[in-house]
Amino acid sequence: MFTEKTTPQPLDATRIPAHVAIIMDGNGRWAKKRFLPRIAGHKQGMENVKVITKAASRLGVKVLTLYAFSTENWKRPDSEVNYLMGLPVDFFGVFMPELIAENVRVQVMGELDALPAKTRQAAEDAMAETAANTGMVLNFALNYGARDELVQATREIAQAAAAGTLDPATIDDTTVAAHLMTRHLGALADPDLLIRTSGENRLSNFLLWQIAYSELVFTPVFWPDFTPAVLTAAIADYQARDRRFGGIH
Numbered sequence: 001m002f003t004e005k006t007t008p009q010p011l012d013a014t015r016i017p018a019h020v021a022i023i024m025d026g027n028g029r030w031a032k033k034r035f036l037p038r039i040a041g042h043k044q045g046m047e048n049v050k051v052i053t054k055a056a057s058r059l060g061v062k063v064l065t066l067y068a069f070s071t072e073n074w075k076r077p078d079s080e081v082n083y084l085m086g087l088p089v090d091f092f093g094v095f096m097p098e099l100i101a102e103n104v105r106v107q108v109m110g111e112l113d114a115l116p117a118k119t120r121q122a123a124e125d126a127m128a129e130t131a132a133n134t135g136m137v138l139n140f141a142l143n144y145g146a147r148d149e150l151v152q153a154t155r156e157i158a159q160a161a162a163a164g165t166l167d168p169a170t171i172d173d174t175t176v177a178a179h180l181m182t183r184h185l186g187a188l189a190d191p192d193l194l195i196r197t198s199g200e201n202r203l204s205n206f207l208l209w210q211i212a213y214s215e216l217v218f219t220p221v222f223w224p225d226f227t228p229a230v231l232t233a234a235i236a237d238y239q240a241r242d243r244r245f246g247g248i249h
C-alpha cells in the first residue's frame with residue numbers, strides 16, 4: 001500500500017519494468033476534497049502526467065501506457081467530456097518541447113476516428129513530431145476499451161479467414177496480439193506492471209489481453225497526488241515479486 005507519505009525506495013536499475021501501465025483514477029475525488037469542480041482535478045491530473053512521464057523516462061521505463069479516456073467515459077456530462085477532449089490539445093501544445101528534449105516518442109491508441117477533430121489532430125501531430133525520438137514511448141489510451149479492441153481484432157481475423165488469406169488452424173497468441181491496438185509496441189506490448197490509483201481495485205476494461213501476466217499494484221493515492229516517489233515504491237514492490245509466468249523456479 002503506497003501513499004503520499006511513501007519514502008523513496010532504492011531500486012535495482014537492472015530490473016526496471018520495461019512497460020508500466022497506469023489507470024489514472026481519482027481526479028474527481030481529488031477536486032471534491034478541495035471543494036473544486038471536477039475539471040480542476042482533470043487539469044491537475046494532466047499536470048501530473050508531465051511529472052510522471054519525466055520520472056518514468058529517467059528511471060529507464062521503455063513504455064508508459066496511460067489510460068486517459070475510455071470508451072465508457074462518453075457517459076459523463078457533456079461539459080466534462082468536452083473538457084477531457086481539450087486536454088490532449090493543451091498537453092501537447094505546452095509539453096511538446098520537453099517531450100522532445102526527453103527523447104520521448106508519443107503513441108496514441110484507441111478509436112481515434114470517433115474523437116473530435118481537434119483532439120485527433122493534436123494526437124496525430126504529437127505522434128508525427130516525436131516519431132524520430134528513440135527514448136521512452138508515452139502511449140496514451142484515448143477512447144480505448146479492451147473489449148472493443150478484442151471485438152475489432154476478432155473481426156479482422158475472421159475477415160482474413162473468410163477471405164481465405166488465413167488458415168483458422170494457424171491462429172495462435174501471436175495472431176491475436178498482431179491485431180490488438182498495442183501491436184505497435186512489438187515485444188513490449190504487455191505491461192510488466194499495472195498501477196491503478198485512487199483505491200479502486202478493478203481493471204475497468206483496460207488491456208485485458210495484455211495484462212495476463214502483469215504484476216498489479218493498487219494505491220489509494222488519487223492520480224493528481226501520485227508522485228515519482230509513489231511510482232518508485234510501486235516499482236520496488238514489483239522488484240520484490242517472483243514472476244513465474246505459470247512456471248516454477
Ligand code: FPP
Pocket residue numbers: 024025026027028029030042045046049067068069070073084087088091092140198223
Ligand atoms: C479518472 O478520474 C480520470 C479520467 C477519466 C481522466 C484521466 C485524464 C487525465 C489524468 C489527464 C489526461 C491527460 C492527457 C494529456 C490526455 P475520475 O474522473 O474518474 O475520478 P473520480 O473517480 O474521483 O471521479
